Amino acid sequence: MMIKNLKISNFRCFDNFDIHEFERVNLIGGRNNSGKTALLEALYLNSAPSSKTIMNLRQIRSESLEFLKTIPAKAWDYLFFDKSKLKKIIKIVAESEEKIKEIEIVCDDSIEQFEEFFENEDEDEETQEIEELKTILIENENKRSVLNIYTRTDTNRLLSASMIANSKGVITKTQNISSFNDVNFIPSFLRITNPALAEEFDKADLEGYSDDILKIVQSIDSSIEQIKTLNIGKSSIYLKKQTNEYLPITLFGEAVYRVIQFALRIVNNRNGILLVDEIENGIHYTSQDDLWTILFQLAINFNIQIFATTHSYEMIKSFSKIAHKFESETGAYFEIAKSAKKNKTIAIKRDIEVLKYELSQEMEFRGE
Amino acid sequence: MSNLLIVESKNDEFFIKALVDHLNITNIDIGKPICSIQDYKCLEGLSLNNLILRLEAFKNSLPKNDIEAVGIILDNDGQKKKSNWVNKSGC
Structure with missing residues (x-):
């Protein structure tokens, strides 16, 4: 699958950004802080919309885990162009000749997606992670922030991954890997x-x-x-x-x-x-x-x-x-x-x- | 906002720039000439292909510059077809 066009909104330095007619080998130039690396990150996220990708990007950019633990409510702000809204949404849409793949990254303080995980877990095999998660969910809303990554292809919109930043670090769940490309x-x-x-x-x-x-x-x-x-x-x-x-x-x-x-x-x-x-x-x-x-x-x-x-x-x-x-x-x-x-x-x-x-x-x- | 004048050769650039300065016109920039000195050394001079490439390059620079109007000066050299090149270039 060759990506031909990419549309990015509210991600890093991009408010609304379009790029068209990619070829097989694409070289990207520009000034410092123009968005070259952010463009690669958008392609990375669109191809592998998972919590691991988000954490890899943190590592690549040397973004401190200590900051995340100290101010978990703002843990994901760095990803967004407009950080002012309570509910922040990034959209990354990649078009190839075969399909259109849209990634939506939503940041808010809702924990509904994580509550669904409890319903899916076998009560007899409750893990330490689930115990920890339950503790976090009852913590004050100001001490956490949630990032949900959705993937849409054709008419299906599926939750790919969820992450909760909290004072102890990040708890992650990657659900749907069927839409991943090798990247x-x-x-x-x-x-x-x-x-x-x-x-x-x-x-x-x-x-x-x-x-x-x-x-x-x-x-x-x-x-x-x-x-x-x-x-x-x-x-x-x-x-x-x-x-x-x-x-x-x-x-x-x-x-x-x-x-x-x-x-x-x-x-x-x-x-x-x-x-x-x-x-x-x-x-x-x-x-x-x-x-x-x-x-x-x-x-x-x-x-x-x-x-x-x-x-x-x-x-x-x-x-x-x-x-x-x-x-x-x-x-x-x-x-x-x-x-x-x-x-x-x-x-x-x-x-x-x-x-x-x-x-x-x-x-x-x-x-x- | 400025106006841009594209000329054929480095000589034309010097001449038009001197003329613009002499006439005290302030809102005209002279862009890079369409042909480099190498084009003349190999006796090709201005070709339709060169003109197309120069206009494509100009289109690429357009979003980065606040330009109101563009003018192109070409030597006629007795060739009537040259005046149609801008239309033929498809840019």
Whole structure:
């Protein structure tokens, strides 16, 4: 399922925001705080509307759990453009050729959805979590806030997840996972752990893709000859250079780590969506063409849709150069900017031909 | 709010800018020329394709700028068809 259009309302920096005609590989540029990361987050939430996604986003943004515990009534305010209303609603609507999927995130102090959970639980097997939940429900309303995530496809509107923020933390329930798409979010600075990356490599190895992963790493560093996982203390990926012994991936640069991560997330999630924030991080400009070539090829081969953000002029230039080698509608560049007349955040799409022209004329296309 | 004038080449840009300054007109900006010097080096000069790309690029910049009116100055070069290019460009 390829997302073509996205509509976001009342989320992060977006009051009402529309973006149209996504392609398979999409690069997004704009000024600092223009909404590039928030756009990836909206795509992430729409694809996987769960409490885990909300908590992942908190972690990615380094949002403090202590703040949430101290002022639970305002725990979810950071998600909303307009925080003033008692009942706050976010809508994220993704259109593909096959369907329209709408996510509605509602924040208020109602606990009706959680009361339904009690009815569904077997009384004899009442868990500690349910006990804790009951205590929270009878607490003062000012000491909690509830976030309900609904998914609508066609005519069905289903509750996907519920979360209660309270003075002890967050209690979560994810109910309906049938509407989830395979989606992976690679943030700009937060690395996944070595064991998690090693596990991803083992999955790819099991499917027979280890040689492909090696070739991809070699495009960044041609002196790397072997790749494998070793379980010494903790499981990790090890790489062997010419005439050297195997060394853990942590001893190699950021580019190697990130490129392996991109490749593994793609080969292990066929037909999914890959979201990459600040794709230029750690990638030397001489490796950028190779990186884009790999990403375009993998995206086509594994039927993946890629959304990446960047600040880098060189990265956009490299994207334009490589995208030209593929069919015209494989890639597109989107500029996030402010409209002069309405002071509203807007998205401006450039197909590859126009992007190449604007690059050659040294025009402004990064939110200036 | 301002008005924008798009010209064909860097030379035209210098000339029109000097003219605008001489006439003391304050509300006209001269945009980037349609052709770069490389276009002339390879003897292609202004083509319909270049014009389409320049107008597409202009459309992309339009929401970010408060522009009231746009003018395009093209050299006729004795080619009648050039005057129809703006209509033909479909922008």
